């Protein structure tokens with residue numbers, strides 16, 4: 461028999477443009493995108509596309525590349541780890557980067573009781589594990605979440621996501637035993653924008669009290685899950701008195717408090733954790749996104765006293781705590797410290813709020829800006845809806861920014877633009893971004 465090797469595909473490699481035209485129809489149609497074209501390169505605050513277009517990135521890949529794209533130290537640490545050990549599987553053996561990451565994270569926990577770590581790949585997986593642990597720890601089932609909250613696209617995470625119906629529409633039944641109260645955000649509560657935050661907090665805590673007496677008894681309720689700064693629901697920080705109120709309710713009824721810092725954590729708000737300022741102790745803290753600066757990793761952090769009760773083998777996952785991602789995340793934390801990145805967040809926060817509030821005072825366009833809010837470099841600007849404001853204002857402003865060379869995102873079912881520049885963005889780039897945004901707003905207002 462003659463040996464016949466299959467003939468290698470003789471056709472030349474497709475050009476990037478041909479690859480794009482050919483490949484896009486093969487990409488799952490459920491994906492949405494705000495730009496066309498292939499992104500080929502990222503450095504710091506900028507990204508480039510195959511056609512040579514260079515864009516400033518105020519999305520950070522939705523709050524991920526907090527140190528900018530392809531940070532040399534982070535990518536370098538990952539590359540070095542790639543040549544040593546890529547994968548060991550946490551049920552086979554631990555590796556050095558896993559423990560180095562714990563070593564780096566432990567001193568910055570928002571509360572000293574958080575001393576037991578599990579690393580997974582995505583925010584959604586972290587949420588799944590938090591729900592699972594809460595049920596195991598309390599031997600109760602129900603979960604209370606927030607209207608407007610977003611926790612991911614897997615089944616448990618989807619069930620506690622209440623920011624937009626698109627994430628779960630047509631996919632039910634979802635995980636049962638989920639109840640919600642409104643997030644303490646005036647628009648989510650249907651209250652006037654001028655309502656003092658203390659009143660909004662009381663309103664929502666009252667709803668919680670009713671929920672616990674009418675729909676889910678404390679003896680059936682395992683956990684309350686909340687983002688300390690609402691992300692996909694509109695970029696709204698939770699008032700301290702609300703978080704403290706939740707803590708009190710949890711303490712009274714043996715309910716666990718899950719703080720989801722997947723988007724708000726890792727320096728984004730000017731501290732490593734948005735919850736820290738409130739002094740509230742999470743029972744379970746979730747992190748992801750900025751932790752790996754683009755390398756997939758999430759963290760589920762709780763008290764050793766609780767996690768020691770778990771049966772061996774009840775937690776795990778093929779890629780959980782991947783060595784390369786752990787090495788990258790450890791370097792992220794080093795860069796934050798060496799480059800004093802939190803100081804930069806605080807300095808740029810002042811400038812960003814200054815620019816957006818000045819626009820809010822502007823005689824021509826200010827009347828269409830309802831609210832400027834947020835923490836650190838997690839800032840939302842809400843346009844007026846209805847009442848003579850241009851239609852779909854947030855979407856149109858975001859599209860204009862993109863035309864002008866800046867990637868920026870909307871958020872929530874309301875007219876909100878979110879600003880998530882890198883935590884180490886320069887003063888000059890922040891000013892440039894604010895200028896582009898202002899031009900876009902003026903043009904949309906002119907067009908009506």
Ligand SMILES: Cc1ncc(COP(=O)(O)O)c(C=O)c1O
Pocket residue numbers: 522581582583584585587610611612613687691692720721722723724748749
């Ligand atoms: C607060 C919050 N939790 C969970 C998730 C889900 O994370 P992932 O997309 O990594 O699954 C997100 C994602 O945007 C998020 O913002």
